Amino acid sequence: MMERAELNKDVPSRKQNRADIVKQFQSRFFATSRLVLFPWTFLENELERSKSSDLILEILEQTCLHALCRKFPPSPRYRKCFLSELIRQVETAGCEPLDELYDALAEIVAAQEVAEGYRTYILPCGDPVSLLENVALISEGTTGLVTWEAALYMAEWALDHPQIFAGRNVLELGSGVGLTGVAVCRSCRPSSYVFTDCHQSVLQRLRENLSINGLKTTSTSTTRVGVQELDWTKVTEECLNDIGADVVIAADVVYDPDVVVVLVQLLSKILKHGGGQVPTEVLICSTVRNPQTYAGFKRNLSVAGIGHRVMSGAVNHIFEYNRESEIELVQLFACQ
Secondary structure, X not given: OHHHHHHHHHHHHHHHXXXXXXXXXXXXXHOOOOHHHOOHXXXXXXXXXXXXXXXXXXXXXXXXXXHHHHHOOOOHHHHHHHXXXXXXXXXXXXXXXXXXXXXXXXXXXXXXXXXXXXEEEEOOOOOEEEEEEEOOOOEOOEOOXXXXXXXXXXXXXXXXXXXXOOOOEEEEEOXXXXXXXXXXXXXXXXXXXXXXXXXXXXHHHHHHXXXXXXXXXXXXOOOEEEEEEOXXXXXXXXXXXXXXXXXXXXXXXXXXXXXXXXXXXXXXXXXXXXXXXXXXXXXXXXXOOOHHHHHHHHHHHHHOOEEXXXXXXXXXXXXXXXXXXXXXXXXXXXXX
16 A cells, blocks of 8 residues: 555656656757757656657657747757657657657758757746847858857846846847847846847847847837947947946957957946946956956956956856856956
8 A cells, every 4th residue: 555655646746757857858949959968868768667659749749849949940950850869769769659750850851951040048937039040150250140158148147137237228249149138128127228249140130039029129118129230449439328328248259369359448438438426337248268368358357447346156047058168257347
């Protein structure tokens, strides 16, 4: 009797585990995470235990067959690799073949390969942020057509600290495809948000992604949204006055020594311009790929009379991305 009671107690637990695993598959699939990061071990064990393809069908319905995938699909190549691995799992476990799997794969094999695909990230409220991105990390002479880790970290930090942005005018430098800004506009209620970049292809993609996510470059119910071309070497006092930013943010802009020099010159202008009773809040988030380049950034800040404070402390893990890289968020201020 005791053994049966213990077994029955395990049933809700196993159902919860299945639900959690399906959710993990869904979030990682839509964020196009590397396949090695999926919880395959749990899936293998469940297939061996049950000899049923039911869990595979659940995963399929929440990924490739989900309405979100029909509207904003990851690249055909990614979906093909994902489905091929699901099929391999079914065949290895000796489960009954699933027609829906093979039908989905046949549909993708027939599709033409493209240079673009959607990535979708889920906000804490459950709403999706879908972004059209290039598959290649570098394309059209820019790295701005994909979402980088520091942008995701910056967005997570913003969602943990909405009071920094609420009711304020935000300027983002090097907005790329728009992940950080869309998350801030949708969740932190800034008064205005200006997305900027210097590359025409990036600006065009940025406008498309804002439209996809319901942010028109006029106004929303809570936030005025703008997209501007911004050449860091040509920013004037008049330009800064027109934007009127209370908060300035940037993510993954410290990647080249030559760019660093120009960036620090711009940051110096911003901090001097915002030197009133309420100083401009400036936050720079960086993936430290090259320690020498990042150290050079901090040296340039010091020479320009700019201090920095590392914003330590964990952030809530909201989005799916590689957390192995070193990421640092710093707050800048003008030294007296």
